[in-house]
Amino acid sequence: TGQVLPIALDALDDIQAxxxxxxxxxxxxxxxxxxxxxxxxxxxxSVGPAEAExxxxxxxEATELWLVDGAGHTFGARHPWAGTTPELTLVMxxxxxxxxxxxx
Numbered sequence: 025t026g027q028v029l030p031i032a033l034d035a036l037d038d039i040q041a042x043x044x045x046x047x048x049x050x051x052x053x054x055x056x057x058x059x060x061x062x063x064x065x066x067x068x069x070s071v072g073p074a075e076a077e078x079x080x081x082x083x084x085e086a087t088e089l090w091l092v093d094g095a096g097h098t099f100g101a102r103h104p105w106a107g108t109t110p111e112l113t114l115v116m117x118x119x120x121x122x123x124x125x126x127x128x
Contacts, residue, residue: 027103053082060087061122063115065095090118 060083064076073091080089092099092111100109108116 049079050082053079054084056087057084058086059122059126060084061119062087062089063092063119064089065092065097065099065111067094068097070097088122 062076062079062083064071064073066073076089076091080087092115095111095115099112099115101112
């Protein structure tokens with residue numbers, strides 16, 4: 025996105041304090057027991073869709089993967105906020121539907 029995202033010193037202190045701990049994404053994904061919706065754009069150049077597919081493989085059976093065809097990392101949204109996009113509207117609608125179905 026070309027954005028400059030500063031990291032505060034407390035975040036760096038936390039990274040330094042826990043640098044010996046490994047981030048186990050695979051293990052964490054496998055421990056999630058609640059229904060889980062993974063939403064990812066097929067045109068995401070920041071984090072490729074293969075990463076979402078890998079999460080799905082590692083996750084429990086109640087996990088749903090939805091790849092949004094042609095969508096990028098932010099589903100077309102920009103900073104500063106200039107309003108929604110067709111891709112983001114689809115994502116919000118699908119997420120609301122998933123939550124409604126899951127929580128009812």
